[in-house]
Amino acid sequence: MDDVTKHNSPQTGIWITYGIGVYDITSFVPKHPGSDKVMLAAGSAIDPFWHIYQQHNTKEVLKLLETFRIGNLKEDDVIGTKDLDNPWATEPKRHPILKAATQRPFNAEPPASVLVDSFLTPNEFFYVRNHLPVPEVNIEEYELEIDVELNDKSKRLSFEELKKLPKHTVTATIMCGGNRRGEMMEIKPIKGLPWGPSAVGNAEWSGVRLVDLLKEMGVESDETSHVHFEGLDTDPTHTPYAASIPLSKAMDPRGDVILAYEMNGQPLNRDHGYPLRAIVPGVVGSRNVKWLGRIVVSKDESDSHWQQNDYKSFSPSTDWDTVDFKRAPAIQNMPITSAICTPANGDRLEAKDGYITVKGYAWSGGGQAIIRVDLSVDGGNSWIVADLDQVEQGTGRGRHWSWSLWTAKIPVKRGQKIEIWSKAVDDNYNAQPETFKNIWNLRGVVGNAYSRVKVEVK
Amino acid sequence: MDDVTKHNSPQTGIWITYGIGVYDITSFVPKHPGSDKVMLAAGSAIDPFWHIYQQHNTKEVLKLLETFRIGNLKEDDVIGTKDLDNPWATEPKRHPILKAATQRPFNAEPPASVLVDSFLTPNEFFYVRNHLPVPEVNIEEYELEIDVELNDKSKRLSFEELKKLPKHTVTATIMCGGNRRGEMMEIKPIKGLPWGPSAVGNAEWSGVRLVDLLKEMGVESDETSHVHFEGLDTDPTHTPYAASIPLSKAMDPRGDVILAYEMNGQPLNRDHGYPLRAIVPGVVGSRNVKWLGRIVVSKDESDSHWQQNDYKSFSPSTDWDTVDFKRAPAIQNMPITSAICTPANGDRLEAKDGYITVKGYAWSGGGQAIIRVDLSVDGGNSWIVADLDQVEQGTGRGRHWSWSLWTAKIPVKRGQKIEIWSKAVDDNYNAQPETFKNIWNLRGVVGNAYSRVKVEVK
Numbered sequence: 001m002d003d004v005t006k007h008n009s010p011q012t013g014i015w016i017t018y019g020i021g022v023y024d025i026t027s028f029v030p031k032h033p034g035s036d037k038v039m040l041a042a043g044s045a046i047d048p049f050w051h052i053y054q055q056h057n058t059k060e061v062l063k064l065l066e067t068f069r070i071g072n073l074k075e076d077d078v079i080g081t082k083d084l085d086n087p088w089a090t091e092p093k094r095h096p097i098l099k100a101a102t103q104r105p106f107n108a109e110p111p112a113s114v115l116v117d118s119f120l121t122p123n124e125f126f127y128v129r130n131h132l133p134v135p136e137v138n139i140e141e142y143e144l145e146i147d148v149e150l151n152d153k154s155k156r157l158s159f160e161e162l163k164k165l166p167k168h169t170v171t172a173t174i175m176c177g178g179n180r181r182g183e184m185m186e187i188k189p190i191k192g193l194p195w196g197p198s199a200v201g202n203a204e205w206s207g208v209r210l211v212d213l214l215k216e217m218g219v220e221s222d223e224t225s226h227v228h229f230e231g232l233d234t235d236p237t238h239t240p241y242a243a244s245i246p247l248s249k250a251m252d253p254r255g256d257v258i259l260a261y262e263m264n265g266q267p268l269n270r271d272h273g274y275p276l277r278a279i280v281p282g283v284v285g286s287r288n289v290k291w292l293g294r295i296v297v298s299k300d301e302s303d304s305h306w307q308q309n310d311y312k313s314f315s316p317s318t319d320w321d322t323v324d325f326k327r328a329p330a331i332q333n334m335p336i337t338s339a340i341c342t343p344a345n346g347d348r349l350e351a352k353d354g355y356i357t358v359k360g361y362a363w364s365g366g367g368q369a370i371i372r373v374d375l376s377v378d379g380g381n382s383w384i385v386a387d388l389d390q391v392e393q394g395t396g397r398g399r400h401w402s403w404s405l406w407t408a409k410i411p412v413k414r415g416q417k418i419e420i421w422s423k424a425v426d427d428n429y430n431a432q433p434e435t436f437k438n439i440w441n442l443r444g445v446v447g448n449a450y451s452r453v454k455v456e457v458k
Numbered sequence: 459m460d461d462v463t464k465h466n467s468p469q470t471g472i473w474i475t476y477g478i479g480v481y482d483i484t485s486f487v488p489k490h491p492g493s494d495k496v497m498l499a500a501g502s503a504i505d506p507f508w509h510i511y512q513q514h515n516t517k518e519v520l521k522l523l524e525t526f527r528i529g530n531l532k533e534d535d536v537i538g539t540k541d542l543d544n545p546w547a548t549e550p551k552r553h554p555i556l557k558a559a560t561q562r563p564f565n566a567e568p569p570a571s572v573l574v575d576s577f578l579t580p581n582e583f584f585y586v587r588n589h590l591p592v593p594e595v596n597i598e599e600y601e602l603e604i605d606v607e608l609n610d611k612s613k614r615l616s617f618e619e620l621k622k623l624p625k626h627t628v629t630a631t632i633m634c635g636g637n638r639r640g641e642m643m644e645i646k647p648i649k650g651l652p653w654g655p656s657a658v659g660n661a662e663w664s665g666v667r668l669v670d671l672l673k674e675m676g677v678e679s680d681e682t683s684h685v686h687f688e689g690l691d692t693d694p695t696h697t698p699y700a701a702s703i704p705l706s707k708a709m710d711p712r713g714d715v716i717l718a719y720e721m722n723g724q725p726l727n728r729d730h731g732y733p734l735r736a737i738v739p740g741v742v743g744s745r746n747v748k749w750l751g752r753i754v755v756s757k758d759e760s761d762s763h764w765q766q767n768d769y770k771s772f773s774p775s776t777d778w779d780t781v782d783f784k785r786a787p788a789i790q791n792m793p794i795t796s797a798i799c800t801p802a803n804g805d806r807l808e809a810k811d812g813y814i815t816v817k818g819y820a821w822s823g824g825g826q827a828i829i830r831v832d833l834s835v836d837g838g839n840s841w842i843v844a845d846l847d848q849v850e851q852g853t854g855r856g857r858h859w860s861w862s863l864w865t866a867k868i869p870v871k872r873g874q875k876i877e878i879w880s881k882a883v884d885d886n887y888n889a890q891p892e893t894f895k896n897i898w899n900l901r902g903v904v905g906n907a908y909s910r911v912k913v914e915v916k
Contacts, residue, residue: 223853223854223855223857224854246854246855248712248854248855248856249855252712254706254710313883313887314830315830315832315841315843316832316838316840316841317832317840317841317842317843318843328829328830329827329829329885331887332855332885332886333885333886333887334886334887335886335887335888335889336888365886366824366886369787371786371787372772372773372786374773374774374775376896380774380893380895380896382774382775383773383774383775384775385773385775385776395681396681396682396706397681397704397706397707397790398706399681423896425771427787427790427791428790428791428792428793428823428824429771429789429791429792429793429903429904429906430793430794430888431793431891431896431897432891433889433890433891433892434891434892434893434896435838435892437838438834438838438881438889438892439889445887446887448887
């Protein structure tokens with residue numbers, strides 16, 4: 001273990017232990033999606049980390065790890081995880097409709113077909129993207145801390161105090177940055193959760209307007225500062241999940257950022273951030289921080305792993321050997337996308353009066369309205385314009401925060417095999433790119449190519 | 459002529475005269491890009507209109523017209539244009555580098571290769587898109603009229619008074635809604651000017667902030683009203699060129715809308731709107747109204763032809779028989795685009811040290827920053843990231859109004875024939891769509907597909 005401890009940097013070589021094994025992972029670290037996270041374990045045991053990041057407990061990962069084995073610890077030096085608290089002991093119960101990509105942390109989405117059944121996604125069907133164990137919060141002791149580094153003011157608010165402030169409601173879609181990664185992975189493998197098209201949901205969120213709180217603390221908007229959100233969920237080094245948004249978004253009354261304690265009229269449930277979460281309309285899910293414990297207004301962007309070294313996209317030819325995370329901005333507003341939710345890929349369907357019905361959602365981050373969804377079943381030679389069933393009204397230009405659900409009837413013939421494409425257009429006249437091939441990126445994020453579903457007509 | 463006069467509606471049939479000829483154009487009107495404009499001439503002579511809209515004076519149009527001929531006027535009834543004032547007599551001189559698509563009205567763009575030579579486009583090289591004859595303005599008599607219908611306030615400002623107000627400078631790209639229509643026309647014909655990629659330019663504009671003027675007149679922002687801009691250029695019915703933008707854009711201090719009297723430090727020249735034009739950063743050129751005579755703040759959007767029945771986009775399968783202009787919003791913010799400016803399509807080039815140099819621009823309306831331009835010469839199998847030479851700094855998130863110019867070096871072999879693709883990505887991670895085929899629209903606007911240039915290496 002003494003030897004291991006000395007190997008904790010690229011210069012000395014990077015060694016870690018797992019159980020009794022000692023591994024030299026120097027060459028692997030730059031290729032690991034969270035290489036800054038790995039470095040926290042450099043020169044020590046990774047067992048406590050993998051106790052949290054249980055997505056590593058797969059045959060593939062253990063097999064890869066063994067290729068780096070250079071020796072064994074003395075029996076007495078083995079740490080293991082027997083004595084660690086079990087941070088997973090108090091995970092909430094989930095609705096069985098949620099298909100889990102990983103159980104610990106819990107990451108799950110509903111079947112796409114349920115999304116199009118309601119403009120507001122029922123809380124229990126709403127996708128869950130947790131990065132760490134769900135924290136337990138004692139509401140009597142809970143306090144939100146706000147620190148304004150710009151003017152050195154601080155404030156602590158109990159949950160009761162927060163609820164006494166004026167209540168605002170915003171209807172907004174939240175989408176995971178990795179939504180539809182599964183489709184992108186078909187082009188070339190990606191390290192990450194293989195999300196389908198359902199890492200997205202739409203809800204009515206109620207809480208306190210962030211701009212009101214910050215104004216009250218003397219914050220004035222500027223073009224360069226940031227607002228950090230820190231969760232109460234922490235990793236083995238006690239670092240909280242954190243992310244930041246530009247101050248100009250937070251301070252814009254038309255930006256509609258709120259600290260929500262209700263989701264669709266119910267108190268937030270534990271998976272969605274009880275007791276308080278940030279709702280940043282139009283912005284990628286990872287900035288809508290759950291279990292909000294602290295807000296910091298700072299000259300600098302959050303230095304958290306998830307802000308700096310994840311949730312960014314690159315050229316399709318950028319790989320783990322060449323990537324420089326500093327060269328891309330953290331995802332904020334999400335690009336335009338749509339997905340066909342029903343039928344599902346591979347379905348065999350009955351036509352009704354010569355038609356099949358296709359349903360899906362379309363959404364554009366940044367508050368852009370969906371103005372049209374075009375479908376093609378002949379490779380783009382002709383297009384059918386879908387009906388927008390539930391046209392998202394929004395509260396003004398650039399404040400269209402909810403998705404639009406749509407329906408189209410497609411004329412078909414018996415025995416026909418078709419590939420259905422969907423392409424959405426927003427009111428900036430941005431349209432989806434056509435293929436995942438040309439937007440593929442090593443993190444598998446912002447995957448907004450045409451949705452393509454193959455079906456056969458009975 | 460008495461008979462003609464009676465045929466002035468779809469119910470009676472639509473007759474018009476041209477020279478001595480009488481034409482029944484009932485079936486053609488719905489297929490004409492400006493069918494509401496045509497109706498102004500219903501039951502009368504089109505000669506005065508074509509005197510203004512001289513783009514009709516082509517063999518193709520006259521041939522088409524003849525297919526509708528149903529008879530002749532009596533000699534005495536012929537109107538002709540001999541007695542009309544010549545509204546074209548006072549057109550300004552233009553730099554010969556501007557390649558005119560039409561002379562009357564003057565519509566012209568520079569060669570693409572000059573665009574990439576400077577971040578600020580020289581005034582004389584800046585594309586010109588006129589809809590009507592350039593008006594002559596006597597600066598001593600000039601007045602800007604502002605009418606706020608919301609509170610019944612009005613105001614008139616002389617040019618001297620305008621220049622005494624605080625002066626603001628904004629660097630912004632202006633792009634024609636039909637930029638790159640020529641590439642779209644290769645897919646399927648479109649009625650409209652066959653613009654190349656140079657109906658765009660970037661300049662420093664100085665003038666008065668619109669929000670300051672409107673606040674002074676007691677205007678408060680709301681989410682549903684509009685600001686109309688009326689030009690001093692008028693059609694034969696004395697209707698001015700006009701367009702509108704949402705009031706929320708005009709009133710947003712971060713929207714940077716100005717009434718400009720200077721372009722790159724010089725007084726506006728006549729082609730660019732002397733003495734005053736609207737600069738609406740991030741928004742399609744047609745709302746940046748030139749020769750500004752009147753501003754109206756209204757509950758309603760402008761009912762002008764160019765707002766309601768032009769500068770909108772539709773599904774590729776929508777044609778002149780099925781189009782309903784009410785179903786699409788007027789283009790405001792432009793979508794992300796890029797274009798390869800040099801080499802030109804069809805060039806034969808010498809390689810230097812095994813490389814050729816490719817240059818172009820990238821721009822995204824709505825103030826989104828360009829974060830990356832990817833190039834491919836192998837159909838998207840691999841991508842080269844271009845250098846952003848002149849990174850547009852902007853004045854904050856969502857206030858990146860200028861284009862970014864870029865350069866890439868492409869490794870090539872002697873005798874190689876390649877097709878170069880460019881694809882830009884903005885900070886909402888919106889990317890260009892791949893093909894014109896799938897975004898084709900009957901007006902040929904917002905043509906933002908990948909730029910594709912075929913070259914041969916000597």
